[in-house]
Amino acid sequence: MIGKSVPRVDAYEKVTGRAKFTDDLMPPRCLVAKVLHATIGNGIVTSIDTSEAEKMEGVVKVVTFHDVPDHCYPTPGHPWSVEPAHQDVADRNLLTGRVRYYGDDIAAVIAEDEIIASRALKKIKVEYEEYPVEIHPRKSMYGSRPPIHFDKKDNVLARSNYFIGDVDKGMEEAETVVKGTYKTPIVQHCHIEAPISYAYMEKGRIVVVTSTQIPHIVRRVIGQALGIPWGRVRVIKPYIGGGFGNKQDVLYEPLNAFLTTQVGGRPVKMDISREETFCNTRTRHSIEFDLAAGVDKEGRLLAKDMHSYSNQGAYASHGHAIAANGLTSWRLQYACPNIRGEAYTIYTNTPVGGAMRGYGIPQVCFAIESFMDDVAHAIHMDPLEFRRKNLIQGYYADAYLKPIAANTNGIFECLKKGADYIHWDEKRKEYAQQTGDVRRGVGMALFSYKTGVWPISLEIAGARLSLNQDGSVQLTLGATEIGQGADTVFSQMVAETLQTDMEHVHIQTVQDTDVAPFDTGAYASRQSFVTGTAVRHCAEILRDKILAYAKTLLPEIDTTELELRDNWIWAGGEQAISLAALAEESYYSLTNSSVLTAEVSEQVKKNTIATGCCFAEVEVDIKLGKIKILHIINVHDSGKLLNPQLAEMQVHGGMSMGMGYGISEQLILDEKTGRPLNGNLLDYKLMTMLDTPDIKADFVEMEDPMGPYGNKALGEPPAIPCAPAIRNAVLHATGISFHEIPLTPQRLIDEFQKEGLL
């Protein structure tokens, strides 16, 4: 079953509209809660008057920051740490009177319907004392009065650094030293289902049904936020309409849980609008990178230096983990004896940066891969040749974080496939000397990506299998299907290990923390690797139990010969007993009944590096400032493909996100207030079908020894390399190095005018 393009297990439910998402399960007469957002970018609430709102017919309750617990809690979808030094930064309250960004949550109204709630919000009178707003991290890091958070006087959430070799000496010895500054925009996940949840109480416990990637983490954080035992919280995750990392954070679920407690446990829903999703949930961090590199006469890297500045926004969320991930990436993949890296994560008065597909790597990859092209350009070397000269072939390991390593490394094969597809050598020559108004170019970029979070953070997964009466099996996981196809590949894994077919594996798609084994959820491209390890182990235990039980049913047969295959127990190549007959016995035997189940909860101390590249051919209409992507391909080494069709689908979606990152997407903030100016799907330029070129996905398959089925990370990587590949293709076409994405028409025209192309 592994390696086959079996159809998604949830395809029928989704194509008929039967799949139930959170909003589809809403109980009747559910109360509606809406949040009052601050209309200043920085300051404090000096007074709040809710009396008019409370008098309105249909308003059930108004709560303000005065009414919520005083203590702070963390929100990121990280496993909790038992070591206080590694615990996430707790800097949030359910509601706040200290406004840290435009739109901060001050109060909430619970009403009988959404119109009453909206009207009530307008009746709340708020007075503020305003502080100066700072949206730029490289200014904010020199401190503000008062600081954004009182315990970080300089507004620096965290800084980290490392040294390998002697960078200064390496630069001195270099034939050529190149420097550059690169900047990435704030972007948003734009899952088509906005965050939504509802909460109610049952038997003294709080139940929250929510569109999340991380139900078990949501449970813990609600417990922390409300200051109640975690067992008093139950979280249910139905089908979810995309997450991409935004729902790898605990968003409004704790407030929703708190609000139901304020109305006697009646169901309360929080349906987050699209505009709130942009402003008040999470975004991808904007990061600025100062890079320098020295190369020798042959074009070999002698020294590399990176200093990065990540815009955290108003609250820590995933915080420094994102910038730190990029910093780690700087020392991987390219051979270089002297490397220095430093990263700052800085609070500003802007919407909060959190997890988003690629977790800091799309940012750093844009910087590194643009820079590598600029270095190659400076020394008049073909950028592909420059990379081949400097990339590590075969195995390499990270200098600090053990056991992170490229246990298999298909990057050279990936580059070959990509270059062949785009006709690299011919087109580099053909497009070398263009002068017209419409010019073409080819560019490429590559990346590396870890699989899961070990050893930076805990990796743990749980799986439960039970044999049904008919010989089929029931698979229950804490890992979540969020559209990526996890349920399908987990089912394939079980079918593979039990040597059965897909029809005999039933997977529970809804995670309920009362039922689902503990697993931290969908993020870090971890599930097929980490949860997959648990699933394989669990299936092996069940298989062994089945065979052991068969032994009791077949005392006459030499046990060493028993084998499970095709829903039969085989002995010496002969069918001995059907799995269905065995299963029925296990349930109902009057002498020997014991339902066969297996459950594992497994810590996984493995990590392995996936890799890949993007090649793009573009056409630039110089007078209109427009880029047209003519051809684009991603080639991935993600180990063995569990389901080639699903893998290809992941690549398509990631590439679309990467292309948007490169040419159109950015959340634009007002300089004075930090308010998003384009926080809706009209003004935020997510690519439509008509903007999207045909996308090509290809793979290099190598069985990775760490992966449970030879597999490694695939979910996030496709989103990483497209933006720099497009940027480098534009460099090839026009001779102009862009240092900031997205390459919008405005940015192109500005630069073309400056450089005399217009």
Next chain:
Amino acid sequence: MKKEKVLVQCIVNGEEVAEYVDPRESLLDMLRNHLGLTSVKKGCEVGECGACTVIVNGETIDSCIYLAVWAEGKHIRTLEGLEKNGELTRIQEAFIEEGAIQCGFCTPGFVMSATVLLEQGKELTREEIKKKMSGNLCRCTGYQNIVNAVEKVMHENAGKAEEK
């Protein structure tokens, strides 16, 4: 406005429907909350994403920016009306075959847009298909396999037409 109700009579998925709705409700509200047709998804509430696409008198509309009272006398189709006794339409099958479904939230809207397009019986280029389907946003698929699914059924239909 006080909670006055207005009777709306229309045909939904081939069945006559008579519902008392609040005139402030959208067709999306009516289909989801009154009739339980939850394939109709809410993604943006302002006609920018197409997740709530339904067919009214043979044309696709965003049901979020269409008042329920406007449904009076209309023929409305939602995704629930396509499948008959477990049998999918060809475009639904093609979505599965071509891998056009990921999270599934935008899927109902896309299937409805594709359904109207295919029922028009024209054979279009990929670029034309993209234009006709561009009112639906998807963040998972990069649209590639959705276009493939529509194109596949369009070609099949054209082939059938030639045979006749």
Next chain:
Amino acid sequence: MYDIEKYYNAKTVSEAVTLLKEHPDARIISGGSDVLIKIREGRMAGTSLVAIRDIPEIKGIEKKENGDIYIGAGTVFSHITADPVIQKYIPVLGEAVDQVGGPQIRNIGTIGGNICNGAVSADSVPTVFSYNSLLHIANEEGGRIVPVREFYLGPGRVDLHPGEVLTHVVIPHAEYEGYHGHYIKYSMRNAMDIATLSCSVVSKVNIGEQVLEDVRITFGVAAPVPYRCTETEELLKGQKLGEELYRKLENSIRSEIHPRDSWRASKAFRLQIGGEIARRALIRTVELAEEEQGGEHA
């Protein structure tokens, strides 16, 4: 659910006029793609509405005996694009409104709404301007006719008084006969977008003489209201076709339009694009004339 105070549904134009007189605070709703969004945003929350979407007399397109083309204000964009009269005589209008939003929006949005909401980015409007269209407005006093060029009073403000309803957009025969038009919408996406800048050029070309006999150029988003570039038009009329003409056009446009700086695009950017799209649109109209007149010669 929308925060609407009262909802009235007019079945005839005169009923609409009466309802609007009786309820001066009520707003007209046609397709809804603009008004409902403003209600949700809060800008029109709590408003009352008079719906004019069930009025048959303001729907559809008709070519009168005198050759004038009447477009009902309640005609939706997709029906305009598909209409045989439009396709035959004013294809540019069908192409222009085929660039509004996405297919679903084009199935509900009406040309009357597009004109009356006063947005400078409206995709139908530059072309309606370039054809010197007349707007037929109904009111209690028996109605009036306003040239579209006089209809826009300022940003978001149009010459429609309380109790008035736009019923038809009329393109007079003399204004389209012998002319070819081309519309370019410059936006950041190819669908689901509003214009950053837009330009509709309508020209009358004598291919035999290689002369531009008449030209009308209208921009969207280049000024607070849709903007006819009359200075440039005068400069170009009667000139020989060719690169010199197009260069003159580009330069003149850049000095005549007055786009502003905004977060969506800078003024300098819009000036660059403005000259270029006007040029490309004019060249396209000349090509269309060549195709037609070349066909006649053959």
